[in-house]
Amino acid sequence: MTGQGAGSKGASRKSAAGGDAEWWRGAVIYQIYPRSFYDASGDGLGDLAGITEKLNHIASLGVDAIWVSPFYKSPMRDFGYDVADYRAVDPLFGTLDDFQQLLGRAHGLGLKVLIDLVLSHTSDEHPWFLESRQSRDNPRAEWYVWADPKPDGTVPNNWLSIFGGSAWAWEPRRRQYYLHNFLTCQPDLNLHSMAVQDQLLSEAAFWLDLGVDGFRLDAVNFCSHDRQLRDNPPLKPGERPTDGVQLDNPYAYQRHLYDKTQPETIDFLKRLRALTDRYEARTTMGEVSGDDSLRIAADYTSGGDRLNMAYTFNLLTSDFSAAHLRDVVAEMESVAGDGWPCWAFSNHDVIRAPSRWAQNADGSAEQAEDNDFARLLMALLLSLRGSVCLYQGEELGLVEAEVPFERLQDPYGKAFWPEFKGRDGCRTPMPWNGSADHAGFSTAEPWLPVDPRHLERAVDRQDHVPGSLLNAYRAFLRWRRRQPALRWGTLRFLETEDPLLAFYRRCPEQQVFAAFNLGGKPASLALAEPGGITPLDGHGFTASWENGRLTLPRYGAFFARADFAKQPDFAQQAENADTKQEETGKGIEGG
Structure with a gap:
């Protein structure tokens, strides 16, 4: 297994689940x-x-x-x-x-x-920009990102717009360029101000x-x-x-x-x-x-x-x-x-x-x-x-x-x-x-x-x-909504090969095992420690689970309750995390 989710990952489950x-x-x-x-x-x-x-x-x-x-x-x-x-x-x-x-x-x-x-950024029709572009000494002169041209009149640097071309546009009234990371009509605000x-x-x-x-x-x-x-x-x-x-x-x-x-x-x-x-x-x-x-x-x-x-x-x-x-x-x-x-x-x-x-x-x-x-x-x-x-x-x-x-x-x-x-x-x-x-x-x-x-x-x-x-x-x-582990629990992946993805989710009230087949053909997964896996109902997916082998249909999913006391690797991780929670006062269960 690959280990994710151990350690303090946010607020306690109580604050996550119980506090509005x-x-x-x-x-x-x-x-x-x-x-x-x-x-x-x-x-x-x-x-x-x-x-x-x-x-x-x-x-x-x-x-x-x-x-x-x-x-x-x-x-x-x-x-x-x-x-x-x-x-x-x-x-x-x-x-x-x-x-x-x-x-x-x-x-x-x-x-x-x-x-x-x-x-x-704003529109170039925003009143702030309409004022800023008029001169270098008006009350909003520094509200946008202005820069002088290079000595040859070209743009200040090599920054580019996501929408294509230079991220700089010329303003003749100020004889400066303004920055626009997006469209020319979207001048960048100067949050250094x-x-x-x-x-x-x-x-x-x-x-x-x-x-x-x-x-x-x-x-x-x-x-x-x-x-x-x-x-x-x-x-x-x-x-x-x-x-x-x-x-x-x-x-x-x-x-x-x-x-x-x-x-x-x-x-x-x-x-x-x-x-x-x-x-x-x-x-x-x-x-x-x-x-x-x-x-x-x-x-x-x-x-x-x-x-x-x-x-x-x-x-x-x-x-x-x-x-x-x-x-x-x-x-x-x-x-x-x-x-x-x-x-x-x-x-x-x-x-x-x-x-x-x-x-x-x-x-x-x-x-x-x-x-x-x-x-x-x-x-x-x-x-x-x-x-x-x-x-x-x-x-x-x-x-x-x-x-x-x-x-x-x-x-x-x-x-x-x-x-x-x-x-x-x-x-x-x-x-x-x-x-x-x-x-x-x-x-x-x-x-x-x-x-x-x-x-x-x-x-x-x-x-x-x-x-x-x-x-x-x-x-x-x-x-x-009825599965607290899926809403606030920690996450730990199993080692799987494409097209399978599988992980555990855990919080104090519940432990869930989830597996997904991302491929267009049935696929199987065998758990080295199958004990404590009990399929959950009500999620709308069907799969075959027998003697520790899970067979998922094409684009299938599987959810089960998991008893981590019977999953040694995860049980050790959970014990370590719970110890850390007691020491720090913060729980991994909130995320």
Whole structure:
């Protein structure tokens, strides 16, 4: 066996399970992309009233919270991630009153509400930037990252934008360049300025005062840059980027040592955490990318005074194998300390997991639409140690939509077509009714087309079908809620070979053994110490367990109670961990 999970991994199980202040530990968070969730106004774009109208669907899944992607006032050149006013709702999505109704309805259904907070940059139409760009001596002159040109007029250094080209844009009024890690219209804020930090904390407090339960922090490790503006070094021969950036993008040719992930970011995160801790039961979840993103996520969530949790792109890449999944999770376990991870297989920035991983599992083009494969991904994601983000439509088994070039909206896709088609394929409208125009998303032509393959997976086609993927999600989430080991327990892997993945989860009330077959053919696993393994019911999976040999069907999963007194290796680990808990007053059982 490989050992993960030993040692102090966060708060005690009592605080994780019993205290509402830590509701986020082991929580399942449903991500909503507002433009594509439901259109209540009939203009072809989803809106806040539409989210409110469909909250019953989300509550029926049994998740703990929703995360709503940006709905702030914005020119929408990056669909809300270019904020022009942090305190205003863009009229496309409704009004502030619409948001407050959404918040009240969600809380009435027992759902926490997280909103996106974009701290690293704004829109170039934000009043702060409009003032900053006017001169070098105005009150907000230093609120953004400005730099003089080199003597020959060229850009200050070799930093690149994720969306292609230099990360610097010229401003003739100041005769300086400004930094933009994303689109040219998304200038980077200068968080080395305490005035900027104070203002951003004030923006966050506005929403906390309204009653939001926390924030998902976009591109959080982009919040500070190297003051000396040193060049990033190139990747060494054979090195591959870990940012989830495609190799045809020049951004993938550098090690991003200086344009992001600077030590000063942690100081700001401490200030943000101090703010959220002044409110009851609030949480923060950071999006982290980088050349060592798992360690960055661990640093950003350790110590109890930074972020509550963070997720990376390590499981949002095209790599799909038991070995890769085990390596990523094992590395996170080894560096996490008392930090807390959050895992996701899909979101609004990447190809949907069934399509992304089908190409790599057994080479079958049909695999992406295989419900057994989607059910396997569900069970695996919801069994890892940490919190979980589900992306809208994941519960329906939606595959990546085909969007023709003439319908593309994403500037990222337009820039890198045809090698990279952008992010529109995972952002198409949620299918509510398989027989209605536009899949019941809107009465008008949607901003992105509905993929015909999504019609048969619409909510109404699965809602009352006992064997549907949607109902498998509902059943599994209900079952998981009754398994404390899967929500807060430690994790320890067994040594297995592809396509098998197996691990133990442990907390004082329960010990669980879980195994997964990531392949398209049946596979078997023999336990050296089979004693104390008793199959669990109610999770929706079937497997053969006899005389210490487990046989899993294609894309199968198995869950059992485990008596670790009869598993010597794990029993010794548990004894050591419990001794450490008594000595330190902190338990591994909370994570």
